[in-house]
Amino acid sequence: MYRKSISGADKVAAREAKLDEARAKLADALSALMNGAEFQRAIEFAARFRSHSFNNTLLIWLAHNDAYDSGRVPSATPTYVAGYRQWQRLGRHVVKGQAGYMILAPVTARYVSDDPANPGSWRRLERGKGPPDGETLKSRLVNVRPTYVWDVSQTEGDPIPLLPVPQLLEGQAPEGLWDGLVSQVLNQGYRLSHVPDAATIGGANGLTNFATKIVSIRENMDELARCKTLAHELGHVLQGASEDGPSHRGIAEVEAESVALMTLAAHGVDSSQYTVPYVAGWANSVKGRSPLELVASTASRVRAMAVQILDRLDTLQVADGAPPGLQQVPQPSQRTGARPAPPSRQVVTL
Structure with missing residues (x-):
């Protein structure tokens, strides 16, 4: 069977097209935030998805609204979002036909310096190599790439554990x-x-x-x-x-x-x-x-x-958008050759 191969240039072009799409959506969302009421709604929404960057929060917000308007999800507000394989690690799978929400994932590189106070001294470290003795190592954001997450309502499988929710009386502050x-x-x-x-x-x-x-x-x-x-x-x-x-x-x-x-x-x-x-x-x-x-x-x-x-607060807080238990699920062992998936916060925070 003949299968047309996709060139590297085509892959780059497709990725850039998706990034342009995400940037256009962000520009539209930011324009809407010129209204104070919308700004307040966005900040409140971000509080419930604080494991994600603000830009990715907006992209999730917009994509979920589209999914709700088209009848693909039952609630106007998402609860937990995660990547395809992250849901699999929690014993759940994405329902066939459910489109993911495109967000921006960071692409990082490692840099080293023998004089960290000098901005010009940092140099990129080659892949697979460790930092020389006595030199400082840090990661830098060098690019972004499109990736996808799904709301829990777009998945099926093992139940998600319920987290306690703060219950307040009028005028009463959260304990602690x-x-x-x-x-x-x-x-x-x-x-x-x-x-x-x-x-x-x-x-x-x-x-x-x-x-x-x-x-x-x-x-x-x-x-x-x-x-x-x-x-x-x-x-x-x-x-x-x-x-x-x-x-x-x-x-x-x-x-x-x-x-x-x-x-x-x-x-x-x-x-x-x-x-x-x-x-x-x-x-x-x-x-x-x-x-x-x-x-x-x-x-x-x-x-x-x-x-x-x-x-830094030792208080009972609402969930941050990442499914409960995601960080506690054991990762695939590197000894088997499987590459462990990065934690949710690393994937989406820019």
């Missing part, structure tokens, strides 16, 4: 959240000050003073509002500790409020009572960068700060 946020503020070298009311700090609910390294929170709010405010101020603290923190006040406020929103959403808190400022106003006021660039960078930075906060 306040203490965990306070600990992180203190670990950044700041002091926490309780003030009686908003008038004490210029009409605000909270205030971060970078000069004195004091975070002030007004006391006359309910427990949940105080936690939300402290998460907002911790966002400012992390901005101040970052070398590439925002220089525009509007961007800084949107980022900090979005960090708070994502932190609460990861604890199952309905954050609709809080308002993320409209993006268009501040985005268009920053010269030299397009609104799309600003939204993309802001959302990525928000995710990075929120994930840093959430990873």
